[in-house]
Amino acid sequence: MKTKLLLAFTLIASFSCDDTNTDLTEGFDQFVIGTNITTASPIVAYVGTMKDLEVTDFNNSKSRQTTNYPYVTLHNDDVFVMPQRYGDIVRKYTRQSNGTLKETGSFTAPEASAPLGTVIENDTRGFCSLFNAGKILVFNPSNMSIIETIDLTTYGLGDGNPDPNVMALRNGKLYVACSQTTDGFTSAHPVQILIIDINDDYSIVSATDDRSTWAGSVNEQKSIFFNENGDMYIFCVASYGFGGPTQKAGFLRIKNGETQFDPTYFFNTSDYSIEGVPGNKVDYLQRMRYTGNGIVYSTGNIYSLASNPPDYVKDRTYGSFKVDLINQTIEKLELPYSNGMAACVLPHDEKILWGLATSSGVGIYSYDPATNTASEDPIVNTQGDPSIIETFED
């Protein structure tokens, strides 16, 4: 590691020898990194910024402390941190030129409402899903004031809450994935997406499909996304495997301009046979990013890798995958298996970055789709299991 650091420094120094005023710490950091400190009980997490991928060892000395496995949304220079079920306060941080995040606002969601997903329309309107309350807060991202509340509780099946989780916004329509939990950890109800017209008094259209259950991977805000045609895709986790073998996880879609699921499309990932994976199956996909041309890079849980009963120290059950939505294929990538407190993914430049906590390293791994090769070790070691890698827009 020291050799890499020296080499990087030498290269930079050689290119910048004419500019003696260059300061590596100048300018804004490019990445947002979130890690979970799993050596503590209970687990706490940190959200901070990292300059670039030249950083070989990322620590949290200037990160913001938060609760276990937070979710973040980026907008301009702002980072919105949602505490999910561990708190009520959504905080906004703004990146600073000195590599820190400055707290620049917050709002308090209703008690125990579990602020979970946030999408920002513009500088004056954003939406935050409240998983436990069955509502969506409409807020002003600039001053973090709450504008109004969209009540979805009438859509709850079997209880008073449809459990809104991840969301996506396109053409004035807010697509809200609903878990429709039956007992907190399983859903026996069909997949449901609520399509909210944000410019028409928040009128709501419900789309359901009984080919799977539990729309959206709760801890991946990008498990609902649009392709180049404007078709909405949603990954359905099928109760994360708790619902038994009859529930099938997979991708469903609502075509551009439609308000119901496409009956011709369901990529059943549960039954797909994957080469190179113990048991040839992935239980569910957890973290994912769509990169275009029908390709999704994802991590997913491989049931056959889990000890019985689970061994939370040694088990590394999350594999890395390339998913082709068009041809409906899944290819395992040669990256080491991770535990579930990390296993995140981010396309960056021409590479795919993976936040993995493996048995041989903890940090950011790199995969090159062009050559189908991956780093054997982390290119950035992180202090804690990385569950967030994001980049600012510029």
Added chain:
Amino acid sequence: MNTKLRAVLISTWLMVCFINAFSQDVSVRGTVRDAETGRPIEGASVAVKGTTKGSATDDEGRFFIDGLQTGHATIVASFLGYSKAERKHNLVVGESIIEFFLTPESTELSSVTVVGETEGQTEAKRVMNNVMPVTVITAKQIENRAGNLNEILARQAGVQIRLSGGLGSESRISVRGLEGKRVQIFLDGNPLNSPDGSLGINDLPVQIIERIEIYKGSVPAYLGGDGLGSAVNVVFRHHEVSYIDASYSRQSFDTQLASLILKKTFDKKGIEAGIGIFDTQTDNDYTMQSPYQPGLKIKRDHDQYHSLLVGGSVRFHKWWFDEVEVEGAFVKNDRQIQGIQRNIQHVESRSNAGVAVLNLIKKNFLSNKLGFRYNIILAKFDVKFIDTASYNYNWDGTRYPSMLGRGELGIGPNLSRNVQQDLRQRLNLDYRLSAKTTINLNNTSRYATLDPNDPLGNEYAGKNVFNYPGTLKNSITGLTLEKRFLAERFLASAAVKHYYNVVDGYNTNIYLTNATPDKLNTVTNELGYNAGVRYNITQPFLVKASYERGVRLPNNTELFGDGVLITPSTALQPEIAHNYNAGLVYDRTNGKGKRLQIEANGFFMDVDHLIQLSGNGLTLGYVNYAKARIIGADFDFKYDVTQNIYASVNGTFQNLTDKNRFIPGTDDVENPTYNLTIPNAPRLFFNWSVEFHKEGILGEHSRTRLIYDGAFVDKFSYGFNISVYDNFFIPSYLTHTISIEQSFKDGRYIITGEVNNLTDQVVINNFNQPLPGRTFRIKLRYLLFGKETTEHNH
């Protein structure tokens, strides 16, 4: 504050300040000497039988007891390693002089029978003279206090009580940084292993306690449980005469405690019979600042707690056994669950426990060399958990259909009943190999069955996730060898403990879809051992050092999970601790009865395989994970400043560091928190106390005590300190408690008033769990002792 309560407190205070009374002096003075050498014995206990009057001898063996009544009295002198001596004496106005000569008898079996408080002090001293670091809280310190046992324990060096709410709430005792299940609780030497919610140490009424022994870093092998080297042993009180003890206490937050103890002795037949009833009720309706909603103040309205304890015993003293005792007790605990993050309105637990005990004691048989203690306990715990509400609630009282369909907590409704049945026995044999050498064999065995039943939870889950019974069989055997040298000045002790544990249960791993989970069985065989020495440099000044390999066995919940999101972890290993302790004790009473006690300890503990809850982001389970080092020191200083003023202060510093160099389960991936301070453990705390006590202020045979207690706990972190922006801290707090205790007629009538947390400081010692603020208490007690008879000879 309740107006009536305030009026009583003020009037009591005024009485103390302005009323004087006079009494005639009746006193006894003398010396206690070794019958063989004639040397004075320092620290011997001298007590007037049937009263609370007593004293300890100074370095010249002298004692002085005043404030006595005229008439016939029996004066008792006792000291560890000597036979007890009694003198009948007709006390008259003025000073009587009595000389005692005690005969050496070097065996633990001859430990003094508790007669009065000073003999209790002697027993406490015997415990403190052990090789282990131990704090002893005597009945005298606690019996009339209006506070509860948790508060009393939290004032001791090295001890913290991690509370989650008011009276009846979940609490964990922490000793030297290790807490919860790692600190074993014993009742009269028997491990207290009750399911959550059924019986805790704070359920014990203070007036039935003779003393509390807090072992820190090393535990005698004759206490048969497991633990990582720290333990609390509560020794119950035993008066040898007939008596009535009735008390009633009223406190803030609509709290009331009532108790009645009746005891009758039939001396000719050698029979004692007693019954006790203790009832505690509280609303715990204090106001708290919401830790989740800034600016929101919440008056707790679903935190009621009701505890009823009824117990009875019959003792026989004139059988072949020195003591045969049959005891029975019933404990009922009903508690509501108060929400902190969410407004909980209907969740509650109800538990009933029944315990039957047979105790057999035979001292000094087989040529006066063997002592025998045996007890067998049959217990049944029946714990119900009720969470069936159809609605959830906001803090403003508005409600909405349950987000779970039904239920307010967890993942759905529960209407569970968990029945645990326990059969335990304890055998203790103490054999005197020679005048200076004893060997002790202790075995505790246990067979327990656990039978959970939750038809509603199962119905809601659509399959059987809760109804999986389990059994536990264990046997813990300890063998201790103690040898005394140099005329008792040097004591060496070594013990070995064997743990055998068999747990049967089911693999309820939630991913499994087979209808009946596989049966599982885990067997643990483990050895623990300890050794220590104590040396009296002078009679009052001793040094001690000890080492222990402590073992804590994983319990049922850790091994088998909760059937839902906590999956089984059947490969769990026992937690292991290597504890090193060294300490100094100075304990001296001068001729005027003024006692100075100084104790200082240093400790070093390496603990491994610590069990903690972990997960994979979706499900949870217990794992052997943390490896920690604890380094610390504590001191305790107690001094009778004058005959009427007693002061004490203690302090503790302890630092827990993460010693996992690599992340467990990896190929040498460096642990990012290696060598950092482990969070969520208090690091620095102090307690101090000043007591004024005087007899006769409010008339003849009255006694007044004014007590001030202070406590400070320094801020500590809730997470590893990693960032300059860390903000998860449990803030420091400083609390003051004032107590006034007034007794009349030699302790027959006692009134106690107390204000706990006088300045209404915000106190939190568990993250996001606000505790009650200023609390007012008043307690009335009536204590009537019967007369001793000449037949009373045990």
